[in-house]
Amino acid sequence: MTEFVDGWILGHTLGEGAYGEVKLVVNKVTGEAVAMKMIDLEKHPDARQSVRKETTIHRMLSNSHIIQYFGQRSEPNMEYIFLEYASGGELFDRIEPDIGMPIWEAQKYFKQLISAVEYLHSRGVAHRDLKPENLLLDESDNLKVSDFGMATVYRLQGKERCLEKRCGTLPYVAPEVLNRPYYAEPADVWSCGIILVALLAGELPWDQSVVECREYMAWREGKYMSLTPWKKLDNLSIAILRKILAHVPSTRYTIEDIKQHRWFTKNCNRAGNSEMDDTVDGSNKKRVHTEDEENLTTLCMSQPELPGKENINSVRINFEERPGFSFSQPAHMEDLLLCTQLQATQYTQTSQNTFQKLVRRMTRFFVETDCEATVKRLLQYLENEKYTYRINDFGILLRLFYQVTITGTDRRKMPLVFKANMIEMDGKILVDFRLSKGCGLEFKRRFMKIKVGLDNIVLKGPITWPIAVNTKSMP
Template structure:
């Protein structure tokens, strides 16, 4: 029996320990599993439940994730998944969250071609709006990627999975962070340094996410100059080749300014919102006068 099968079997065994009834497994990862569950008290009310095995090592990790996510939910934003409650049973920690019924952003990618620029822009605007809200509360996500971006009804993007999140403000001052792991293809190059700023990490990961939407794939394994694909991006040696030569010039310019190894030159979220591509109205030759975000 695999570890994921074991978790599912154990969860079914203690299915009566929570106020929700298990419906089906939605996914799994190194953290554990996510299940769709339905309220025993309110028929039809469904939640996504993140399950992690009870252990001393997991306790503080899960509690930190819950505390951060709960504070974000207390303020609330349409582009951030809402968390309802945390429960500990003899076997599991449960995090009960809003269920986004249209899957992940990665599942929205067409099978063989890039996403249309119009749709990519729509989702990216929502991602930037959600990150502005999160950063405004002194939190950095540190694991932005298409699998951690859920899609709800009306194509509303929702940031989820705050397992790597942490605070970057203390007493009104920004503090530097240390590396605690992530997804190598989405990590910013400065994570190899002993200390680094928080917000630029999410900006970088958001840029890689946009790149994936418009190129149909991650173009490097890790952001180090030893990686040939990454080095060619930083040095700009292949920009006249596919897929860059087919890309909107305003979009390519935006990606170059987001995915720069120089943290001081990397665009902020506010600068991204004001960029020409973000103000471009597809279907029209005119650019919008105002930045469109979903509040």
């Protein structure tokens, strides 16, 4: 662990992207945590403009379902963006591959997504890369839209422009985006529809929305009912999806249309009953202006000027101004490793309960074997399944004994990279998997297969909490 600036410790990687990493930064006294997006300009000199645009847009936004922006720090060859830390993990990790999730849960997250996108559009902002991997959850299970690297302003002072840039993730991209130009709002709505399919069915309907794709053409021509994922869905779900995933943007449902549809207004509960109710769980905050409108003119039609240099101390002031702001629960076990080192006291009962909930949700399991035997079994499985892998040994410094980087391809022949971390906790070995690159659903599908393949060493039965990370050898 290294001290980033006075009082703040740089922790482990939370995620990886095209231009850099997202790391945890923790206040070593209070335990407060933020996510720090690091962009290496030396490796990616073309990223400077993207950072300018992303931070300018993010400063405009203040909504309960959008990751909050705290500040920026600029150095000659590095940009740092400080963001709210969503301790509940990624939405895709809640989706059971090929099954989905209960309809009441899908409706909850979809309502919160629509709430966030409606707010973005009210500010004239298009996200342009909506997908489960960019939807995070806070400690209260509320959805947070993240990653505004592809976002843009499409409307300013009542004037709207068509967009030209072909961007996004192919299975979630609207058909008109592949042809260009296109209107921003229908394209974001389309992505929301694909996310809803993933939530309800645990799979994506097609690789991309083009005439060459058989599954997409079957949907367009109404010849889909015998095909997956549609045969898994009830009639009301299909009814709203037919309106959201309309090929022609001008006939596609608007957000207002979605909010009035019966699927959206009925109040589904855990028991499977429903009552008519159009209340959005975790509704929008009122629109908040964090920038003067005239300051956005340059951003709308071209790249903005770089904001003044900020430092982490200004971010800390933001922390102190936010009552009750504290992220004590990490979403990944390697983050717990950091927090355990920093905090001398034991977790409170609330923290233990939250951590126990997180463990049930994430892609991880305990094993009965020691670390070396666990790695051996994992590597045997990977070799049998023709995976490419690389082993890193961090045991001396972090007690994170091994990290295995696993590389493969998904169903669309696209790269899929994820990591398995072996961590000692009170004499037990935790195997913790984390996605690095690729489709979250496919990652979850692979994880489940690996877990089944290692079933004879997976620890069965309940775990006694709290379990502490072994930190005896930590610096």
